Amino acid sequence: MGDRTVVINPNSDRAVTAAMDRNLESLRFAGGPAICCETLDDAPPGIETARHADQVVGPLCDLIAREDHRAGAFVIACFGDPGLASARETTNKPVIGICEGGVTVALNHGEHYGILTNLPDDIGAGLRQIRGLGLDARLAGIEACGIAVTDLGDAQRAEPELAAAAQRLKDRGADVVILGCAGMVPYASGVERAVGVRTIDPVHAATGIAMTAARSCNKGT
Amino acid sequence: MGDRTVVINPNSDRAVTAAMDRNLESLRFAGGPAICCETLDDAPPGIETARHADQVVGPLCDLIAREDHRAGAFVIACFGDPGLASARETTNKPVIGICEGGVTVALNHGEHYGILTNLPDDIGAGLRQIRGLGLDARLAGIEACGIAVTDLGDAQRAEPELAAAAQRLKDRGADVVILGCAGMVPYASGVERAVGVRTIDPVHAATGIAMTAARSCNKGT
Amino acid sequence: MGDRTVVINPNSDRAVTAAMDRNLESLRFAGGPAICCETLDDAPPGIETARHADQVVGPLCDLIAREDHRAGAFVIACFGDPGLASARETTNKPVIGICEGGVTVALNHGEHYGILTNLPDDIGAGLRQIRGLGLDARLAGIEACGIAVTDLGDAQRAEPELAAAAQRLKDRGADVVILGCAGMVPYASGVERAVGVRTIDPVHAATGIAMTAARSCNKGT
Amino acid sequence: MGDRTVVINPNSDRAVTAAMDRNLESLRFAGGPAICCETLDDAPPGIETARHADQVVGPLCDLIAREDHRAGAFVIACFGDPGLASARETTNKPVIGICEGGVTVALNHGEHYGILTNLPDDIGAGLRQIRGLGLDARLAGIEACGIAVTDLGDAQRAEPELAAAAQRLKDRGADVVILGCAGMVPYASGVERAVGVRTIDPVHAATGIAMTAARSCNKGT
């Protein structure tokens, strides 16, 4: 049985996949298990609406079914955790969503966490998602940087806006900040340096959980 | 700077430390970072009371201070997470408690989690701890196996009692079970096989978070 | 602008649609607004998995788009509220899900509500859904009748099992019971009579909210 | 048995009753069930204190007892839901309070709701009431317009202050706003137009629940 961790970017933006992949380099070792990042070509360039999220579930589950024989665990690398329940019906390997995975890891790094999101209109749905996960007790808040997922590639604009939003989270009591969109992962170090508050790349965090689970000694043979 | 993960058993029972160490073998690779398990000799053989937990904080922080220069992250391997706040004042490396770490990982593996504890009298304090962590929304329950921490070495007795308590958790809706005492880690596979519900060794889970954090690319130099 | 209320059964079982339609007869008047029940032919016969729920979103939104010009409000008549967020992106008319609608109405009829569901495995997802709605404070419990949605047509078997499960909810403190599956609506009266606890047909309840909203005097022109 | 819905304004201000009655016109049809609005003459002109609320319970229950033979359901049209428990002891017909009814309906129209109240001193009691209903998870906030119930008749002053308070609720994340006093119902359309956020007249919403319940097919004979 394989033990590779398959990290799926459920949108079709290959630049996002490449950025994730670079951040995951620190988890790869010569003799260690493989981490493999996949783009869902059959998907919109960014998941910006509920409809987008619903649309990617089919192709996402198809990809999981194809990779299942050589995978030890999966990561769904979109902060809306699209298709997480359906994916867990598709395979009995662990499937980690980067929202659930990123938030649960963040709880180990600070007393109250904040989430950076894209647009003000995303905040309500974000709160519902966190409430659905039962993880709202230590949420300091969600702040929007004002940049749509498809525009996050513009580092000149994105990094300062993300830092400003992270500062607002810190002012609201957050001592750990989560990048609430896979497209933000290139800015993890920059935000952490600028604001002085620990910043979680949720793809990295969720991949750590996935890899650890794939190597747990109490898995059925 | 070192990147070894130091896993501290804050009681003086070396058999418990050895059992943890064996379960962590699956996370070691030739070219990967070191995982080093330490026993707190200056501690009682099991942490069974609040007073015990308070007593180990001093020696625990001393050990962390001594190991800090070569460590990338620490794990406190007692489910009461004794001295977690004090430890985080002692070092700026990540310090992961196995209760907080084990529960947060478990949330990625099931909708509702249950916790196995030692004695019926431990349940109230366990509920307070989970409530303090803000993680009670998805708790199915806590069940005692009826065996004190210092008697968990008797596998003939321990494994069936742990399996029976895990079954009671499953009956209360748990689809993932956490071993709520470091002394239970030898029984992870056995409980999982007997009850058919995913079982989390919290030392393994917390060590995964610690190792991942120690290798996060956005850490200050 | 139309003011008909369009009630969509998002599975392809026309017998379920017909049963809903009969229960809604009491809300129709000679001079009153139309209530129109639609079957989603392009769907599985019952929505039994997360994957099923994800699959119906596309056809559901297409139907809403087609009916939008003559509708005043929509009801999604599956207790998983599949596609509710996507539907609300598709139209600016009110869209009521029968879980959210049924539970919120039930709160007006009793202090603590219980939910009847199909199978034991559905309970965990049901709890997550209620938690996501932020409506768990007054939930007495969820009990399974042990009958899959596609077998609910067998009244000889279904009604007594539903009544028994409703009795268990009453024993757990429920003073109002919600039929947690559109396929259960034919048994509303029978369960209420058998157990002596007010029983909510959530399709009827949600349709009442939809009709009322469609006729609110403070709607844009 | 009658099926008229009796909407009781438990204060003695007939102008408030008349305004409610106008807003309910949209729920009346030639062949449909009657909606009848009653003023509680034996009551203060506005319910502004806990003492006022306690004082109206007796006459309110007397009115319900007198109307019971020809009513299908009752609505208590004061946002404090005065006497709701006592009223439910007086009749076995559904009795809907406009706070519980208005909030539960609002949950179907937005992710987070806000409540407009009269005076800053009312906010604490409002929060206690919402907490008692177990409906605080999705509350964005309560904002006072600064106008006592007995002064709400002055439209020149009331409408802009209500709109300003509704805007503050929107700024706090509310995507649906509830008029938290029956005396505010004349301003539902104006507030909705001014602020661009869906506004709930709770008398209208609660009457919809009452009428629907009165016509549920599973009522005892």
Added chain:
Amino acid sequence: MGDRTVVINPNSDRAVTAAMDRNLESLRFAGGPAICCETLDDAPPGIETARHADQVVGPLCDLIAREDHRAGAFVIACFGDPGLASARETTNKPVIGICEGGVTVALNHGEHYGILTNLPDDIGAGLRQIRGLGLDARLAGIEACGIAVTDLGDAQRAEPELAAAAQRLKDRGADVVILGCAGMVPYASGVERAVGVRTIDPVHAATGIAMTAARSCNKGT
């Protein structure tokens, strides 16, 4: 200004008032402040319904107004805390309800508290009351002894039934039990002895808070 603590039994059963008075003897000293127990003659013999509770508010507030000049604090000695908000409008002295006061004191004596109530039908309203107080996090449960308030005088029957219900609370995790009806106070010692769990007489506990508040050094002149 007076500093007597006025404890009001808001029903007309003088035997209940006398029993309270005896239990409060331990808080009286030669040189200490007076504690004075009053019966509300203008009230039913027991407060068994919401209507009863509403009915006593008027006479209760009248009594408070009459006693205000010589009182330092008031206690409302019925576990439903009837008229608490109205009473606090009537005087600016502290007014302590025995539910709020008894539960808050109990939290200092155990991790999880249980409440003894009279009849099974009282449990739902009790839960709503505790939820309204925001004190449900540490509630182990409410158990009925099966004896109406007006029958609690029969010690032969009452004490064993109360002890049995207290045992059920202990089995559900309560390590402190509150007598949830002023009529139960004669049985405090008996229940504590029989079940071996600390038992709170809420009249005694609330009177302690009232007396302490009446002698706080930071009261206005």
Added chain:
Amino acid sequence: MGDRTVVINPNSDRAVTAAMDRNLESLRFAGGPAICCETLDDAPPGIETARHADQVVGPLCDLIAREDHRAGAFVIACFGDPGLASARETTNKPVIGICEGGVTVALNHGEHYGILTNLPDDIGAGLRQIRGLGLDARLAGIEACGIAVTDLGDAQRAEPELAAAAQRLKDRGADVVILGCAGMVPYASGVERAVGVRTIDPVHAATGIAMTAARSCNKGT
């Protein structure tokens, strides 16, 4: 058996002990039970870190053991409630912490409470503590006055800063304010006068609970 209430200041600042003692004078009577304030000489001058709190547990429990034979109840007079669980293992007399005791009493004096703390960095830990107590539902907020515990003796600076922070709590909805540090007790009257909101000295409040419990008639002989 003794019935003195032993109030322990678990830091070594005798001026703080003396200030507490003065505020408790109002609870002493010629014929009443003794209240005795003790300083923990073997402790830091202020408890400012988790490590400090852990360090005082040993000497605190030793003191309790020494005083147990003549004590009726104990108070731990530091707002972090250090060693409360360990103390309760050391004696079977009631042990009241001033955080748990102060907050629970405050709930009887206002709908929403606020807490004054020393430094902004203390807020996160304060929230965790309140959440662990299950008492967050009615918390309006925690505000820092910006003065370390060891500098609170400077009244010229402390009182206005405390009043300003109390005003911020009032603006956030608090109608009762708790002094969240034993070193603040000299300013209780001043803050209450300046801000016009009831202010709780938690040492006074907790001592009231302790004295009342020590004289409860249902204590084992």
